[in-house]
Amino acid sequence: MLRTALARLPRVGASSAQVRAFTASSARADDIIKKLEESLTPREAVERKRKEFEAKYGDKLKKKVEAEGVANLDALKTKKVVPSILAKRKAEQYRQEEADRAERDRIEQERVLSEAKDAKNTAFAEKKAAARAANPDRDTTGVKPLSSVINLPLILMTPHSQSQVAAIWNTFHTTHPTLAGSYLSATLPKETYQGMLQLAKSDPFFVVPLPRQGKDGASDAFEMFYLQWLFHVPPAAPPLADGKPTGPLPPVTSVIFTPLEEFKQAGEWAQPYLVLTHYPDLADSHGLVLMRGEISAQTAGGPPGAVDNPGYLLTQQDAQLLTLALQRFYCSDIAPPNETAKDKDERLKRKQALRDFREKPEEWDWNGLVDMAYGGLA
Numbered sequence: 605m606l607r608t609a610l611a612r613l614p615r616v617g618a619s620s621a622q623v624r625a626f627t628a629s630s631a632r633a634d635d636i637i638k639k640l641e642e643s644l645t646p647r648e649a650v651e652r653k654r655k656e657f658e659a660k661y662g663d664k665l666k667k668k669v670e671a672e673g674v675a676n677l678d679a680l681k682t683k684k685v686v687p688s689i690l691a692k693r694k695a696e697q698y699r700q701e702e703a704d705r706a707e708r709d710r711i712e713q714e715r716v717l718s719e720a721k722d723a724k725n726t727a728f729a730e731k732k733a734a735a736r737a738a739n740p741d742r743d744t745t746g747v748k749p750l751s752s753v754i755n756l757p758l759i760l761m762t763p764h765s766q767s768q769v770a771a772i773w774n775t776f777h778t779t780h781p782t783l784a785g786s787y788l789s790a791t792l793p794k795e796t797y798q799g800m801l802q803l804a805k806s807d808p809f810f811v812v813p814l815p816r817q818g819k820d821g822a823s824d825a826f827e828m829f830y831l832q833w834l835f836h837v838p839p840a841a842p843p844l845a846d847g848k849p850t851g852p853l854p855p856v857t858s859v860i861f862t863p864l865e866e867f868k869q870a871g872e873w874a875q876p877y878l879v880l881t882h883y884p885d886l887a888d889s890h891g892l893v894l895m896r897g898e899i900s901a902q903t904a905g906g907p908p909g910a911v912d913n914p915g916y917l918l919t920q921q922d923a924q925l926l927t928l929a930l931q932r933f934y935c936s937d938i939a940p941p942n943e944t945a946k947d948k949d950e951r952l953k954r955k956q957a958l959r960d961f962r963e964k965p966e967e968w969d970w971n972g973l974v975d976m977a978y979g980g981l982a
Contacts, residue, residue, distance in 0.1 A: 728873065747836055747856055750883040750894065759886070760842050766791075766892055773894050786916055788897040788923050794854075797882060797893040800934040801854060807958040808833040811864055812929035813974050814922060826974060828864040829877070829926060833857055839885045854884040854893075861926050866907075875907060876900055877917045878926055899923050929977040933958055950976070 770791040777789040813826040836856040861878040902909035936955035
């Protein structure tokens with residue numbers, strides 16, 4: 605009734621003004637109808653749209669119902685829609701179960717790794733404690749006294765010059781039938797050792813490069829070695845030639861070298877490849893500090909040994925290069941005679957590299973390390 609009343613046609617022969625009025629009235633009628641439709645309850649609106657849909661696609665839906673062999677449209681919906689919904693829910697449930705299973709596996713793996721790491725640390729600690737209990741009086745520093753290496757009383761009782769002491773020390777290590785391949789030796793002036801000590805106490809950790817041959821035969825490959833200084837109790841000061849006692853001696857020190865990658869993985873348990881020991885026993889009596897380097901032997905289950913030094917982890921040349929790099933950095937506080945401005949600048953750069961490695965490790969620049977270690981020595 606409402607649509608019929610509002611859509612009443614104008615009389616034949618109506619004026620243009622009447623036509624415009626009629627058009628405006630029709631537009632207002634559509635707005636009213638729209639508002640009335642919006643005022644219907646949601647259920648009524650859904651039902652009306654369903655009827656419109658069925659009226660529009662009735663023939664197609666009827667054919668589909670007949671083709672599927674169901675009673676009516678609702679049965680068709682149940683047959684087609686419900687399985688897809690159930691399949692979707694099943695897929696979502698499967699994805700969730702898989703995610704839960706992956707999370708449980710991750711937690712279990714972390715637990716196993718953590719327990720294995722704890723067991724390993726416990727085993728190391730128990731082994732270390734057992735060794736201490738078995739020999740409580742053992743030298744825990746691991747450093748042999750100088751008197752166990754050479755006849756120290758004989759050197760002190762008989763006059764020896766610096767060059768004679770150095771010759772005895774180096775000849776002993778280079779001609780020994782069993783030590784020649786695993787040891788190196790040198791002597792340092794007392795002042796040089798004291799200068800190295802000052803830097804070592806402030807910067808006891810550092811890294812130095814060791815030249816290696818690349819896989820393709822290139823000679824510009826390097827392996828980084830981590831070094832650490834250890835300070836031990838100073839030895840007892842022997843009397844001077846005139847019988848007067850000497851003053852307190854500098855401490856005995858050890859420098860441990862291990863590949864940087866191995867140190868990252870094993871920390872303090874990493875295998876040392878080279879250990880340098882400085883003996884200051886003759887620092888006051890002869891003005892010398894004796895240095896001894898011990899190359900670690902290759903173990904059955906350990907890293908591979910050196911090709912040119914079978915049975916040991918480094919060659920003599922490798923050990924000498926690491927020792928040279930150590931001195932280049934830790935003697936950087938000592939100005940040599942007749943030093944040029946360029947040499948001084950390079951020496952101070954090496955000293956600054958030690959400090960930067962300690963103070964700003966996250967900003968430390970590896971560039972130029974090889975040149976600082978070995979530059980200008982060819």
